[in-house]
Amino acid sequence: MKKISLYILLALLVYSCGSNDQGELMGVRSKTKWHSQKPVGMTLIPGGSFTMGKEDEDIAGALNSPTRTVTVRPYYMDETEITNSEYKEFVVWVRDSIVRTELALFSELMSDDANIILPDYQFKNQDTANMSPYEKYMMDNYGSLGDVNSPLQGRALSWEEDLIWETNEFPDVYYSEVMDSMYIPIGDSFDGTRILDTKKLKFRHSWLDQEAAARSNGERKDFIKSEVVEVYPDTTVWVKDFNYSYNDPMHQDYFYHQAYNDYPVVGVSWGQAKAFCSWRTKKKNDYLKSKKNPSSVPYFRLATEAEWEYAARGGLEFATYPWGGPYTTSDRGCFLANFKPSRGDYAVDGALYTMEAKSYNANDYGLYNMAGNVSEWTNTAYSEASYYIGSTMNPNVEINDNRRKVIRGGSWKDVAYFLQVSTRDYEYADSARSYIGFRTVQDFLGTTITGQ
Template structure:
């Protein structure tokens, strides 16, 4: 017993000697200083209080949007709507990850006897150098056969992203490679014509998991019961350019808007609310995967869709009681120039300088540096639509989420809308599983802390 007491005393002496807090309560200090990093292409919205809702004599509109003072926390917001080019990066990543996974799995299966499979050598899983593995990695691989991602089809094995994927069918290196490509990504032969083999976009699915924190906080149970799985087809619905209109020739937009590089900087459309949410998850993963390669333990806050209150606060650009992001009350400047892309007069869509959408960075930004918060495309928000939202929602960071309510708020108006829908206080909605040729989105990210000097 005396030996144990002596060990405890020595440990206390050693600990006290190694500390310079002089026995005072100083709190736990982090090894490195935290500075909020502004994501590329985003601007800081400082947060604060504002009068939300209809402030004009719009009796019908004010029934579901009565004025009230609410407060939102600081956050980052995309300067522009997500463009075709940016969303295409998401689609290509999903496509390439599916192909690389199938090539690696097939190579591993067919070369079990030690004989490499022709044409698949460059796509095998990367060998993990055990001499460079951490004790955690060794334990996880030996015990679970995974680095912790039990849901991954690769079970923690790393894909080879350096080898280029061959897409030209006339250059496929082997029959084995052809078999994988045809079965995993290309359309069936019955759906091909003119000898062209096209990618089956229905197979471009992004699977992710998330924790339903609100349900977990309000209900008891194991954490695993609140982990949700989502499988989302990521390719935008290009047919919206045809289906949204009857007796109208919009075939060129259906054929080229997402595909052709001429529209790279235009806002992506034809995406559902779930696809926009999936993009946010992927963008978070993309950044955190990069930080992991740099051995950085800090993970970025989730990219997400803005709440309805955040969107309106950002759209106002700090202008109190404004009708539009630029103030108002008119949609034209003092020189008669239109300030947004919308439908100014009946049937004359192009009088404002554009027939359909325009490039995401067009017209003048508002005072927060945000482009096209009115017009161009309407934007998905994270909030469910309810006529009672403004009455039941909190006045601090309000967001009415109803899991069974599939009507989601869209804001800002679009190229096909009249000026009323461009007003910063006008509410509209669309069903979460619906894609339109006039709905896109932009993302936000929480600003951690309240010190805005580090922007």
């Protein structure tokens, strides 16, 4: 106890002697300056108030979106829906991480055999010589630098050696054995083609239910949630969503072929969209750590329903559509969105199915396809009473037991009513559809930027 008191006294003396505040209260200052950085592909949505809900007659008679004035804080939002190419980066990262983990574990198991090539994929050796005392302490006592639940147990994967995917180039039988475990069973193959078993592409992510923790006096650990999610989109939605309809080419090629790289990803459930947000946050924070940057970015997440509607309106009060007017065509007769203009007529607007994520004109916030193309998941649970019970400040009725999640914006297969910025719809969280995608948002640190 005396030793601790001595340390505190020395710290106080050092601070007092080294400061230039002349005894005045100056506040705690950081050694580094903070600069807000706009994420690539995102646009800043200024905070402000707006009239949320149906201003005109609710033709469908849903009566679930009465008008009210609400206020949202500023945030960044993706200019477009997440594309196949962007989502593929997530899938490929998960795939490669799993393969490298399997190779490293198998290499460790077979470490006595000096004739195999798998040591190229072994876990990285810990650089104990350059470890800080804290890192050494953590490794000695926990076997990890922080995530004690990691299946790697504190060890790092080696990413230097390229993975080999051509089966005729596999270096040895051991490598072949590991890779064989990643493919579908030989009995499920045809035409001599082996393909990856997409059900093995799983991503584990954890988060803290901060709102529940803040409202409770329980232990922090009781509010840490964890989930394992299959990340590959359900491409069969192109067949299952439509009976007696030939859509097999979309089933086979839409996510796989590079021709559709810039099209919005579909066949993604609400849970998969949340997992993507978690991975995107990790990707950015891992980069900052590699640059010895102690700061971390705010989480990428799905927009709340209020944030989505505010962004879709683009600053236009009482607008029916993101472009403002009450019509779905311009004064020259050109369609302003990708939807189903009339019964059975999908292609008159220029697209039979989806279109590129950056198509048509952006709204006044620089956001593309906030109406049509694909509907978008939000972070809000659907309830007919949401507008009655929700707060008017950053409203978000999130009920964990409610598996119905709000989707917004309408899609390529919907009529114009669902494209209106105030129209609400929902889908079950574990469902995947050929007409539902998503885009992400990130909180803006500060509150000084407003729409007014």
